[in-house]
Amino acid sequence: MTMKERKPIVAGHFYPENPDELRRIIGSFSTENEKLVQAKAVVVPHAGYVYSGSVAGKVFSSVRLPNRMIILGPNHRGRGQALALAPGGSWRTPLGAVPIDTDLNRNLLAECAGLQEDLSAHSDEHSLEVQIPFIQVLQPDFTFSAICIRTDEYSTLETLGHGMARAIQSLKESVLMVASSDMTHYESAEDAARQDRFAIDRMLAVDPPGLHRVVIERNISMCGFAPTVAVLVACRDLGASTGQLIRYTNSGEAGGDYHSVVGYAGVAIT
Secondary structure, eight states, X not given: XXXXXXXXXXXXXXXXXXXXXXXXXXXXXXXOOSSOBOOSEEEEOOSOHXXXXXXXXXXXXXXXXXXXXXXXXXXXXXXXXXXXXXXEEXXXXXXXXXXXXXXXXXXXXXXXXXXXXXXXXXXXXHHHHTTHHHHHHHXXXXXXXXXXXXXXXXXXXXXXXXXXXXXXXXXXXXXXXXEEOOOOEEEOHHHHHHHHHHHHHHHHTTOHHHHHHHHHXXXXXXXXXXXXXXXXXXXXXXXXXXXEEEEEXXXXXXXXXXXXXXXXXXXXXX
């Protein structure tokens, strides 16, 4: 199955459609770091850049970005397969087209039971798209695989995580996993920070079952917790033992309303 070229769906809405303006705003969110973190994975938010871009930019500019990545996000639309891999082709943003990594796709399909190529899950999903311009600016020469997840069943996520680790190990080169997730939705800033701390602590401990459990038991509205659980499983298999909270904020910082916010956490798993 070949996708040919996926067109951007939230350019001009979540982020600028003008390439020069897009580069400028990403540059304003990025920081100069003399020593970049060697991360196996990052967790980054996916709201409009005015709200969460400062977190995503700080994360992406704080870690060493390899030439190959796996970007995972939640399925907000509920379409397609539970574990949907974007087929070969390319994804276009205002900054140009980025090719899908066909070799990495092949390895993922071979190693990840339940993973299937599926166009429909990706056609209207923004959570993966919004990450790509940051990487285009900071690491222009990259390819990626994209996985959209529509299940929160732990055993399925665990199987995916183990498979991703095997697929990465078989390449014998660096692959960064990017889990796309916002945190608590539409609670007060104080309540969101308290709720999100439970989830963040499990991420920093590289504890996938713990993250899965605390999100469900405490009813934390972390929309991308399923992709994050799968990524944490893979990170453990790849030898990761700790995480680093790079930045946490909420939408009130940009909009001024702290009574009903969305939380945004940026985490690097090393």
